[in-house]
Amino acid sequence: MTKEFRSVQGFNDILSPEIAKFQHIESVARRCFGLFNFREVRTPVLEQAGLFERSIGTSTDIVEKEMYTFEDKGGERLSLRPEGTAPVARTYIEHNIDKQDALQRWFYIGPMFRHERPQRGRLRQFHQAGVEIFGTDDPFADVETILLADTIISSLAVRDVTARLNSIGCPVCRPAYLKELRSYLGSVRERLCEDCRKRADTNPMRVLDCKKEGCLEATASAPRTTDHLCNDCSGHLSGLRSGLDALKIPYTIDTRLVRGLDYYSRTVFEFAPARDTRAQNAIVAGGRYDYLVELLGGPHTPAIGFAMGIERMAALIDTPVQRGPAVFFVPLSSESRVKAVRLAGVLRHTGRTCEIGYGEKTIKSMLRRADRLGADLVIIIGEEELRDGFVTLKRMSDGTQERVNDADLPDAVGRMKS
Numbered sequence: 048m049t050k051e052f053r054s055v056q057g058f059n060d061i062l063s064p065e066i067a068k069f070q071h072i073e074s075v076a077r078r079c080f081g082l083f084n085f086r087e088v089r090t091p092v093l094e095q096a097g098l099f100e101r102s103i104g105t106s107t108d109i110v111e112k113e114m115y116t117f118e119d120k121g122g123e124r125l126s127l128r129p130e131g132t133a134p135v136a137r138t139y140i141e142h143n144i145d146k147q148d149a150l151q152r153w154f155y156i157g158p159m160f161r162h163e164r165p166q167r168g169r170l171r172q173f174h175q176a177g178v179e180i181f182g183t184d185d186p187f188a189d190v191e192t193i194l195l196a197d198t199i200i201s202s203l204a205v206r207d208v209t210a211r212l213n214s215i216g217c218p219v220c221r222p223a224y225l226k227e228l229r230s231y232l233g234s235v236r237e238r239l240c241e242d243c244r245k246r247a248d249t250n251p252m253r254v255l256d257c258k259k260e261g262c263l264e265a266t267a268s269a270p271r272t273t274d275h276l277c278n279d280c281s282g283h284l285s286g287l288r289s290g291l292d293a294l295k296i297p298y299t300i301d302t303r304l305v306r307g308l309d310y311y312s313r314t315v316f317e318f319a320p321a322r323d324t325r326a327q328n329a330i331v332a333g334g335r336y337d338y339l340v341e342l343l344g345g346p347h348t349p350a351i352g353f354a355m356g357i358e359r360m361a362a363l364i365d366t367p368v369q370r371g372p373a374v375f376f377v378p379l380s381s382e383s384r385v386k387a388v389r390l391a392g393v394l395r396h397t398g399r400t401c402e403i404g405y406g407e408k409t410i411k412s413m414l415r416r417a418d419r420l421g422a423d424l425v426i427i428i429g430e431e432e433l434r435d436g437f438v439t440l441k442r443m444s445d446g447t448q449e450r451v452n453d454a455d456l457p458d459a460v461g462r463m464k465s
């Protein structure tokens with residue numbers, strides 16, 4: 048046997064027991080989204096390449112280096128989605144959602160794709176759960192978005208995660224700030240890394256985000272966005288802060304936090320493990336994008352959202368205990384297997400997980416399998432059981448055995464399990 052095929056580099060199989068973490072995170076996230084009254088939206092994994100080029104920005108790492116973009120057989124340039132917000136904004140515009148009700152609270156869960164360097168342990172297919180609130184610039188929407196992220200994190204019992212936030216201004220106040228930042232960066236240009244020298248021209252705020260020691264030092268006294276906000280932006284930021292303070296949601300202001308994507312305005316935030324001081328591994332990242340819908344050809348629609356990295360969250364939680372089946376059936380002939388299927392149907396109807404043994408030749412090997420699966424109870428059906436309408440019920444933990452009439456089985460299972 049040769050293993051002729053293998054998964055593509057950076058594209059992982061996720062299976063048991065690891066899958067239990069993913070299921071747990073997704074179900075907690077879904078429950079929290081539901082409790083905050085967010086509705087699910089599912090968008091395709093493929094979009095026109097231009098959607099991301101315009102929204103994320105051509106001078107970002109994602110669009111420059113990391114997108115899976117190709118021409119299909121019809122000559123159309125398509126990209127596997129590298130993130131969830133642009134597709135959801137496209138959906139909002141395409142279906143004229145603002146005509147029904149401009150205010151929408153949406154969530155999504157699904158795979159994203161970036162052509163990252165796998166040697167750094169990065170995945171090329173990864174998974175995110177995210178939310179977007181469209182149609183309001185009320186800072187309370189920012190508070191609620193951050194509260195929702197905080198609720199999911201604490202529901203997953205992930206501790207020592209801290210929130211950082213910043214305001215990166217708006218089209219009114221940002222141009223003057225960028226001018227000042229550019230001239231500052233010009234004065235320290237020699238001390239910046241090669242990437243940052245380029246960024247200083249194309250996307251200067253990204254320089255503040257660089258994790259390299261030299262760049263951190265060179266930009267230690269760079270102008271800060273929060274000192275250059277217009278009245279509306281600083282009012283918005285203080286509205287957000289007083290909301291968080293009132294709810295006692297801890298956070299720190301981090302003026303280096305700019306987020307990598309072009310479409311953000313005003314609020315940007317991240318949740319990252321506290322020990323990860325430069326937040327290389329944010330588990331939740333989000334912000335306000337008041338001009339994205341407009342930029343994509345829709346009506347002016349202020350909005351805010353976040354995305355949570357499911358793999359990153361999975362790295363922070365313990366694997367949930369996976370329970371074995373409540374009942375494992377051991378039928379000793381093909382006739383008794385028919386009876387097992389019928390009785391399993393009755394028990395499944397009462398919510399008991401059942402598996403029926405087959406393939407194993409002997410009663411001993413079937414009992415071994417029941418043990419390996421962690422079954423609570425075993426039901427043996429042999430010749431006599433078949434003829435006289437009963438089963439032999441055995442508790443795996445202590446070997447207790449009971450003869451139970453078919454009709455009494457659901458009750459007996461309930462009694463034996465407890």
Ligand SMILES: [Zn+2]
Pocket residue numbers: 216217218219220221276277278279280281
């Ligand atoms: Zn402003």
Ligand SMILES: [Zn+2]
Pocket residue numbers: 239240241242243254257258259262
């Ligand atoms: Zn740098």
